[in-house]
Amino acid sequence: MLPFQVDLRGGVSVYQQVIYAVRKAVVAGRLRPGDRFPSVRHLSVELRINPNTAHKVVSALVGEGLLEVHPGVGTIVAVAHAATAEELRKLLEEEVERIVVESKKHSLGLEDLLEAVTRHWRALDEPETAKGSTRRREQRSEKTP
Amino acid sequence: MILTVETHALGRRFGRTEAVRDLDLTVARGSIYGLVGPNGAGKTTTLRMLVNLIRPTSGHASVLGKDSRRLQDRDLRRIGYVGDPSTLPRWMSVGRLIAHCRPLYPEWDDAFCGRLLARFHLPVERKVGRLSRGERVKLALLLSLAFRPELLVLDEPFSGLDPLVREELSQGALELAIEGDWSVLIASHDIAEIERLADHVGYLDEGTLVFSEPLAELQERYRAVEAMLPGTDEPDGSYPESWLDVERAGRIMRFVDRAYDRDKTSHDLRRMFPGIQEHTASAVPLQRVFLAHARESRRKAAQR
Numbered sequence: 001m002l003p004f005q006v007d008l009r010g011g012v013s014v015y016q017q018v019i020y021a022v023r024k025a026v027v028a029g030r031l032r033p034g035d036r037f038p039s040v041r042h043l044s045v046e047l048r049i050n051p052n053t054a055h056k057v058v059s060a061l062v063g064e065g066l067l068e069v070h071p072g073v074g075t076i077v078a079v080a081h082a083a084t085a086e087e088l089r090k091l092l093e094e095e096v097e098r099i100v101v102e103s104k105k106h107s108l109g110l111e112d113l114l115e116a117v118t119r120h121w122r123a124l125d126e127p128e129t130a131k132g133s134t135r136r137r138e139q140r141s142e143k144t145p
Numbered sequence: 146m147i148l149t150v151e152t153h154a155l156g157r158r159f160g161r162t163e164a165v166r167d168l169d170l171t172v173a174r175g176s177i178y179g180l181v182g183p184n185g186a187g188k189t190t191t192l193r194m195l196v197n198l199i200r201p202t203s204g205h206a207s208v209l210g211k212d213s214r215r216l217q218d219r220d221l222r223r224i225g226y227v228g229d230p231s232t233l234p235r236w237m238s239v240g241r242l243i244a245h246c247r248p249l250y251p252e253w254d255d256a257f258c259g260r261l262l263a264r265f266h267l268p269v270e271r272k273v274g275r276l277s278r279g280e281r282v283k284l285a286l287l288l289s290l291a292f293r294p295e296l297l298v299l300d301e302p303f304s305g306l307d308p309l310v311r312e313e314l315s316q317g318a319l320e321l322a323i324e325g326d327w328s329v330l331i332a333s334h335d336i337a338e339i340e341r342l343a344d345h346v347g348y349l350d351e352g353t354l355v356f357s358e359p360l361a362e363l364q365e366r367y368r369a370v371e372a373m374l375p376g377t378d379e380p381d382g383s384y385p386e387s388w389l390d391v392e393r394a395g396r397i398m399r400f401v402d403r404a405y406d407r408d409k410t411s412h413d414l415r416r417m418f419p420g421i422q423e424h425t426a427s428a429v430p431l432q433r434v435f436l437a438h439a440r441e442s443r444r445k446a447a448q449r
Contacts, residue, residue, distance in 0.1 A: 008341060009430065010336075010337060010340050010428075010429075010430025010431055010432055010433070011364060011367075011427075011428030011429045011430040011431070011433070012364065012428045013360075013361050013364050014340075014341060015361070040323070041323050044319050044322075044323055045316045045319050045320065045323070047341070048312060048315045048316060048319065048338070048341050048342065049341050049342070050177050050322075050341075050342055050343065050344050051319060051322050051323040052175065052176075052344055053344065101425060105425065
């Protein structure tokens with residue numbers, strides 16, 4: 001089993017989707033500093049993706065400092081890594097764009113959208129009183145971009 | 146870049162039928178190439194020419210650096226080919242068949258064979274004739290993987306199999322591809338699987354290669370476009386070449402643009418439909434690319 005979840009969908013490069021899923025798992029704390037990261041072989045076979053793609057994913061994540069290679073140990077999630085504002089922004093960009101496009105498609109105004117975002121934001125600030133919304137958010141966050 | 150497969154103007158006729166024509170196909174070493182196309186497009190004919198099961202009637206194919214027509218047993222021991230699994234000898238048990246094939250290949254890897262047997266859950270004692278279709282395909286793949294070929298050619302490996310078996314097959318093939326510079330050439334209708342596995346995709350239609358390119362580039366270029374038209378009038382002029390499978394329902398228009406560029410597409414839309422609003426463009430799964438090309442080709446055939 002892999003320590004992060006990704007449901008690959010067509011049309012978007014597998015590389016981007018896996019990178020996104022890993023970043024998300026790190027930012028959300030599902031992958032913690034020091035956790036082992038799967039090998040290229042394991043990634044490729046488990047996800048049934050091209051080994052070259054799996055290799056590119058690991059190289060890119062090592063390159064941006066999210067993962068570290070320790071000879072003899074393997075690849076681990078970088079210890080010194082704290083999610084930067086830039087990473088968080090990148091992570092959200094696609095999702096925000098999608099929500100905006102969907103809203104426009106259904107002729108919702110910016111205010112409607114902001115209101116909905118605010119409502120969900122508040123609901124999460126008070127998890128005890130709004131468990132239903134929290135669960136919905138959990139389900140949403142499982143989805144890949 | 147080292148090429149495992151390289152064809153020039155490769156062609157094959159069967160009587161009056163041109164099954165494959167002017168095919169220029171290259172498979173780089175270390176690459177997984179997915180060949181897709183409608184039934185009767187010439188995929189099987191192409192693969193069979195590459196492994197010297199049938200001879201081309203024109204052009205040339207080089208496989209592992211050698212003319213495909215001159216491939217001998219010695220060369221074929223470096224190529225794994227999985228075609229129709231019903232050709233396996235029915236009277237032999239799985240274990241006997243493996244023992245029978247093993248001495249034919251100097252590179253046979255017992256440890257790898259053992260791993261594959263376990264991964265594929267194959268019953269060693271059972272006779273081939275009593276295996277399910279899925280088990281037979283897995284056995285055929287095992288026999289083609291265990292000698293660690295440099296080129297693996299798979300002809301419709303997934304057809305008629307359940308998702309679990311498909312997953313096992315893909316994973317088995319990946320076990321091979323991971324460990325070095327092996328190349329895989331796979332023809333399949335399971336386009337979602339191809340989209341995961343392949344780094345290069347070719348689309349064959351009526352014996353002709355319509356496109357052949359890295360999957361990432363293809364995903365960059367293709368977009369599904371949806372536009373709201375100002376009215377229900379017919380357009381001024383004909384649609385651009387790059388628009389495939391144009392559909393209209395009232396004021397909504399959809400098509401797949403195979404050379405999408407926001408500015409250019411906007412410009413074309415405005416030229417044809419003055420007063421049109423902005424369009425939306427979204428990523429296109431390979432399955433949709435396939436359908437768009439197949440429908441387009443059918444439409445053109447109907448016009449001929």
